[in-house]
Amino acid sequence: MTALPLGLRAYRAATALLGPAAPAFLEARARKGKEDRARIGERMGRASRPRPPGPLAWLHGASVGESLSLLPLVERLVKRGLNVLLTTGTLASAELMQRRLPPGAFHQFVPLDVPAFVRRFLGHWRPDIVLVCESELWPNVILEAERRGVPLFLVNARMSERSFRRWLRAAPVIGALLSRFAMCLAQSDADADRLLRLGAPRVGSVGNLKFDMPPLPADPLKVSAMSGTIASRPVWIAASTHPGEDELVTAVHRTLAPHYPGLLTIIAPRHVQRAGEIAELAKEEGLRAALRSRGEEPGPGVDVYIADTMGELGLFFRVAPIVFMGGTLTPVGGHNPIEPGKLGVAAIVHGPHVHNFVDVFAAFDRDGAALAVADAQGLAEAVGRLLSDGARIRAMTRAATHTCDKLGGAVERTMQALEPLLASLDARTP
Structure with missing residues (x-):
């Protein structure tokens, strides 16, 4: 392999x-609730369990969304006879994966991208293949894996137009990183084209793994209980909201409430630690709020119900026939509409900022599964129309199911691309 560009050599040195500052840095994050103090060693490459015997695949996804999209691949690789190590970098994803990973797979926190930590991590786990999800291009991970001769694959790869323009300013660096992947398996033809233009030598377009994700789970008893509590009230949910959106959502509630008696607005913030400030915001607007984390229920007197618990979006999507996807009325870029879409139980509404899921939102919009709005006024108008039109909601939910079915199959195509390497691992297994 050619010499590293100056930018990568500088990054490696920096x-x-x-390394010496990492313990203090991680402890500070732990005090803020961003690290698991009992597992801080994992962030410095110290494994908290032994390596199992036999071939091992290391899969990495940044957080909740990426790790969920990897679950179908995890299951296929486990069935193929591989041990699967899944790493993520957030507490929420770690908690979720502890519940969702199948036998034969296990979770560790990804080490910080410090050369010594990465070498320690790779020295313990000795992976036979590394699958990196979406755009998690950590230089030391890539370079150290290549130095050990471990094949690297970028799966469910995406490269937005915004990221592409930014990376063009550091073309030698991104080209040097992408050239070290055995293959980049992109979500779309557009993503594949951008990766090729940035220097990835081997690229395939296989579709979005998120369309093959299992539907979000929910306890049927909890769904029944929540449906009974809400009864016949008109209800909608603002899911994965960010600062600046909750104010708009409560304003929409105030606009619609006189026309829809008993209206219930559910807010599921992207970061549950914001629940208290959202409750205060609702109170300032003259609305009564209740918090799921306190065991409170969305009874008749509650206007805004704050779903501030982890792993329960599947429950709330099943009881709210209208879903506004957060991160789209502020320039966050949006969150995954496939999660409510696959359930086939809700109409989807979103704002203009969808750069994290451009192709997915475009597909839902094109197929009539989602409505795009420009601002809070448009959101109020869209939610109001849908609350008055059950037939429209049912048509949109059918369209969402159709879109998800039509665009599935990325897991199978990814496995086909990996087959030559997996076959060689089969041959080495006693």
Whole structure:
């Protein structure tokens, strides 16, 4: 492999110097609730369990969305006879994966991208294949894996137009990283084209793994109980909201409530620690709020119900026939509409900022599964129309199911691309 560009050599040198400061840095994050203090060693490459015997695949996804999209691949690789190590970098994803990973797979926190930590991590786990999800291009991970001769694959790869333009300014660096992947398996033809233009030598377009994700689970007893509590009230949910959106959502509630007696607005913030400030915001607007984390229920007197618990979006999507996807009325870029879409139980509404899921939202919009709005006024108008039109909601939910079915199959195509390497691992297994 050719010599590293100056930018990568500088990065390597700088991150090597950060090792001694890592314990203090991680402890500070733990005090803020961003690290699991009992597992901080994992963030420095110290494994908290032994390596199992036999071939091992290391899969990495940044957080909840990426790790969920990897679950179908995890299941296929486990059935193929591989041990699967899944790493993520957030507490929420770790908690979720502890519940959702199948036998034969296990979770560890990804090490910080410090050369010594990465070498320690790879020295313990000795993976036979590394699958990196979407755009998690950590230079030391890539370079150290290549140095050990471990095949690297970028799966469910995406490269937005915004990221593409940014990376063009560092073309030698991104080209050097992408060139070290055995293959980049992109979500779309547009993503594949951008990766090729940035220097990835081997690229395929196989579709979006998120369309093959299992539907979000929910306890049927909890669904029944929540449906009974809500009864016949008109209800909608603002899911994965960010600062600046909750104010708009409560304003929509105030606009619609006189026309829809008993209206219930559910807010599921992207970061549950914001629940208290959202409750205060609702109170300032003259609305009564209740918090799921306190065991409170969305009784008749509650206007805004704050779903501030982890792993229960599947429950709330099943009881709210209208879903506004957060992160789209502020320039966050939006969150995954496939999650409510696959359930086939809700109409989807979103704002203009969808750059994280451009192709997915475009597919839902094109097929009539989602409505795009420009601002809070448009959101109020769209939610109001849907609350008055059950037939429209049912048509949109059918369209969402159709879109998800039509665009599935990325897991199978990814496995086909991996087959030559997996076959060689089969041959080495006693």
